[in-house]
Amino acid sequence: MVTGACLADLGNEVILVDTDPAKVATINESRSPIYEPGLDELLSRNCHHIWATSDTQKAVIETDITFIAVGTPSRADGSIDLTYIESACRDIGRAIKEKETFHIVVVKSTVLAGTTEGVIRRTLEEESRKMAHVDFGLVSNPEFLREGSALHDFFESDRIIIGVADERSQVALEDLYASFTCPKLYTAIPVAEMIKYVNNAFLATKISFANEIGNLCKVLGIDTALVFEGVGLDARINSAFFRSGIGFGGSCFPKDLRALKAQAEERGVQPRILKAVIAVNEDQPLRLITLIKKYHPELTGKRIGVLGLAFKPDTDDIRESRAIPIIRELLQERADIIAYDPLAMKAFSRLYPQITYASSAKELLRQTDTILITTEWEEFEMLDYSNKFVIDGRRVKMAEKGSIYEGVCW
Ligand code: UGA
Numbered sequence: 001m002v003t004g005a006c007l008a009d010l011g012n013e014v015i016l017v018d019t020d021p022a023k024v025a026t027i028n029e030s031r032s033p034i035y036e037p038g039l040d041e042l043l044s045r046n047c048h049h050i051w052a053t054s055d056t057q058k059a060v061i062e063t064d065i066t067f068i069a070v071g072t073p074s075r076a077d078g079s080i081d082l083t084y085i086e087s088a089c090r091d092i093g094r095a096i097k098e099k100e101t102f103h104i105v106v107v108k109s110t111v112l113a114g115t116t117e118g119v120i121r122r123t124l125e126e127e128s129r130k131m132a133h134v135d136f137g138l139v140s141n142p143e144f145l146r147e148g149s150a151l152h153d154f155f156e157s158d159r160i161i162i163g164v165a166d167e168r169s170q171v172a173l174e175d176l177y178a179s180f181t182c183p184k185l186y187t188a189i190p191v192a193e194m195i196k197y198v199n200n201a202f203l204a205t206k207i208s209f210a211n212e213i214g215n216l217c218k219v220l221g222i223d224t225a226l227v228f229e230g231v232g233l234d235a236r237i238n239s240a241f242f243r244s245g246i247g248f249g250g251s252c253f254p255k256d257l258r259a260l261k262a263q264a265e266e267r268g269v270q271p272r273i274l275k276a277v278i279a280v281n282e283d284q285p286l287r288l289i290t291l292i293k294k295y296h297p298e299l300t301g302k303r304i305g306v307l308g309l310a311f312k313p314d315t316d317d318i319r320e321s322r323a324i325p326i327i328r329e330l331l332q333e334r335a336d337i338i339a340y341d342p343l344a345m346k347a348f349s350r351l352y353p354q355i356t357y358a359s360s361a362k363e364l365l366r367q368t369d370t371i372l373i374t375t376e377w378e379e380f381e382m383l384d385y386s387n388k389f390v391i392d393g394r395r396v397k398m399a400e401k402g403s404i405y406e407g408v409c410w
Pocket of ligand 1: 110143144145146147148200203207240241242243244245246247248249250251252253311312
């Protein structure tokens with residue numbers, strides 16, 4: 001969605017394809033089916049250059065480049081699920097078969113090293129009866145956008161990574177990204193795929209490292225945020241993604257770490273660091289429950305407010321949100337939960353219809369004195385926490401004014 005809208009804004013004619021007719025209809029009304037700051041405005045502004053359909057054949061025939069941007073979720077065992085990739089490739093391959101001009105397929109979805117030249121290439125070649133890098137182009141162009149700041153991340157990219165194996169595709173991608181002044185790295189296809197995983201794995205490692213050190217700092221009575229401010233000033237390290245708290249969620253870090261770990265194990269390499277990063281992340285949200293039980297050993301029937309359900313601010317996405325294991329645990333303890341989130345309550349209520357949802361953060365504070373903070377929405381900085389008992393998983397400064405206040409690592 002974001003890639004399509006941004007490419008349209010750069011002056012390209014874009015056709016978006018989705019199998020879900022409801023999403024297609026929403027896009028054709030110039031509305032985005034996902035919340036992302038600025039995206040609706042971008043869509044309306046470019047409504048003459050972007051439209052959506054469920055007809056892959058038509059979209060491939062009428063364009064020069066197809067970006068594959070479908071999801072690559074985890075299977076039950078943590079390994080990568082390529083069902084959507086394979087089905088998209090079958091549709092694209094069938095369309096390429098009918099096409100007379102050179103078509104380029106760009107893999108933007110996060111796939112493990114070897115996938116583009118493996119199952120993706122095989123499926124496209126089988127369906128099209130044509131040869132990759134000769135009759136059609138095949139490129140890996142991984143995505144580094146963050147939800148909540150995706151438009152900024154697209155237009156102000158740190159770098160563009162392009163895994164490519166044929167001249168014609170390289171020229172087409174150079175042309176597509178010509179207006180970007182950031183570094184562009186052209187690599188072999190598996191290198192580009194690997195860069196994406198290593199990037200996410202390293203950022204996740206920084207967070208779990210900050211959380212492990214944060215847990216120690218709390219015991220020692222040391223301000224962990226200041227420690228990481230100091231450490232981050234080392235130019236070799238930098239301070240990004242050193243915020244300690246209840247860990248990382250979202251649709252990327254957790255599943256990408258699991259997939260990389262599964263790939264390593266399958267290939268006989270012990271992923272010791274990846275395993276530790278995942279383990280710290282699984283324990284971290286449960287520390288909020290341990291903290292609250294220090295004050296209220298018995299949670300049965302106790303009204304507890306949960307502020308924040310999205311996996312991070314500025315998104316309505318609740319995938320792998322840290323609020324999920326926390327609410328699961330509170331339900332097990334038979335607590336009486338009231339929750340609030342500016343954007344994510346609708347999605348969350350489908351998962352947990354049995355809890356109460358407040359109409360506003362203020363309303364939540366009116367209804368309970370005991371509060372857990374699970375997402376650092378800016379509006380939570382404006383609340384009056386006096387006389388409240390607050391356990392904070394994300395470091396909301398204002399909440400420190402609570403009559404009792406403790407943070408997960410501070
Ligand atoms: C992440 C990467 O940052 C993007 O570069 C990448 O393109 C994307 O995954 C992807 O693979 O598609 P995203 O999941 O949207 O982006 O969100 P992040 O801003 O990375 O946050 C992920 C989680 O880490 C959130 O739960 C956030 O609260 C947590 N986090 C982040 C911390 O706990 N501490 C930090 O210092 C930073």
